[in-house]
Amino acid sequence: MYYEIALDLPKANFDFYAGGGFLKPTTTADKKEAPSIFPIIEEAGYTIAKGIDDFKVKSTQADKMILIQKDGANPSCLPYSIDRKDGDMTLAEITESAVSFLTKGKNKGFFLMVEGGKIDWACHSNDPATVFEEVIDMDNAIKVAYEFYKKHPKETLIVVTADHETGGLGLGTGKYELHLKALKNQKQSQDLLSTAITDLRKAKGHNVTWEDAKALLVEKMGFWKELPLTWEQEKMLRDEFEQSFVKNKVVFEETLYSKTEPLAATARKVMSQIAMIGWTSGSHTAEYVPVYAVGAGSKEFAGKYDNTEIPKRIAKVAGYK
Numbered sequence: 282m283y284y285e286i287a288l289d290l291p292k293a294n295f296d297f298y299a300g301g302g303f304l305k306p307t308t309t310a311d312k313k314e315a316p317s318i319f320p321i322i323e324e325a326g327y328t329i330a331k332g333i334d335d336f337k338v339k340s341t342q343a344d345k346m347i348l349i350q351k352d353g354a355n356p357s358c359l360p361y362s363i364d365r366k367d368g369d370m371t372l373a374e375i376t377e378s379a380v381s382f383l384t385k386g387k388n389k390g391f392f393l394m395v396e397g398g399k400i401d402w403a404c405h406s407n408d409p410a411t412v413f414e415e416v417i418d419m420d421n422a423i424k425v426a427y428e429f430y431k432k433h434p435k436e437t438l439i440v441v442t443a444d445h446e447t448g449g450l451g452l453g454t455g456k457y458e459l460h461l462k463a464l465k466n467q468k469q470s471q472d473l474l475s476t477a478i479t480d481l482r483k484a485k486g487h488n489v490t491w492e493d494a495k496a497l498l499v500e501k502m503g504f505w506k507e508l509p510l511t512w513e514q515e516k517m518l519r520d521e522f523e524q525s526f527v528k529n530k531v532v533f534e535e536t537l538y539s540k541t542e543p544l545a546a547t548a549r550k551v552m553s554q555i556a557m558i559g560w561t562s563g564s565h566t567a568e569y570v571p572v573y574a575v576g577a578g579s580k581e582f583a584g585k586y587d588n589t590e591i592p593k594r595i596a597k598v599a600g601y602k
């Protein structure tokens with residue numbers, strides 16, 4: 282219901298929205314053509330900015346704002362932090378834009394919700410390096426909020442939490458060891474590694490050799506070169522290569538947000554093994570999540586409680602009715 286949800290933005294009437302973009306700007310949930318969402322939103326009093334530079338130009342004049350990525354970017358989401366290219370919009374930039382927009386002029390205070398939404402996606406894929414980069418990205422966004430807090434410590438509350446854990450991620454799979462630095466050798470998300478493997482198949486057809494596949498894994502994951510593999514790990518990759526490229530039995534691994542070449546999925550599993558990261562699920566788990574809070578009313582957030590308490594406590598502290 283991308284189209285219908287887009288229509289809800291002006292109805293909800295918040296001052297500022299930001300995100301990847303509009304995925305189905307002219308198509309309803311029942312696949313009917315509909316009037317473009319863009320003029321509808323503009324007629325409701327919103328200025329649409331495409332990218333941070335455009336936001337900076339339009340921000341002072343705008344009454345209400347929707348900030349999305351530039352034309353040509355994948356509108357479904359921001360790219361994974363690990364896959365980011367120069368000029369891609371970041372969560373920290375969005376947070377900075379939101380704070381500057383919501384504090385211009387009126388000074389009546391504001392509520393802002395920022396989600397590092399693809400931590401969840403990467404966890405659904407059990408893709409360890411991508412998860413870590415997404416968490417760092419979220420941390421950079423929190424730093425922006427924290428800078429604001431430092432300027433207005435008595436009036437600002439920051440609450441950082443998650444709506445759930447995903448993947449059942451465990452640190453240390455035995456031997457009291459953890460090799461997180463190994464993750465630095467992964468150059469791209471599993472999604473892009475998968476695309477690179479598909480491209481290799483398209484380019485060379487049935488003539489892809491183990492050496493070709495190996496070269497790709499050296500380049501993208503640092504296997505063999507920076508990260509020595511055990512005999513068993515090499516066998517896992519070799520067996521999957523045989524299946525995918527010799528027997529040509531390619532069964533894509535499907536998780537909630539990705540479809541993955543099986544060789545890329547195996548590479549990701551090997552990377553988790555090397556880093557000594559364990560996964561217990563491809564879905565959401567019932568793990569407890571931390572709630573960090575700083576600033577005005579932050580003491581309200583101590584203790585163990587149901588997640589539905591969080592908005593109630595924020596409302597109480599902020600004096601919202």
Ligand SMILES: [Zn+2]
Pocket residue numbers: 401402405447565
């Ligand atoms: Zn999820």
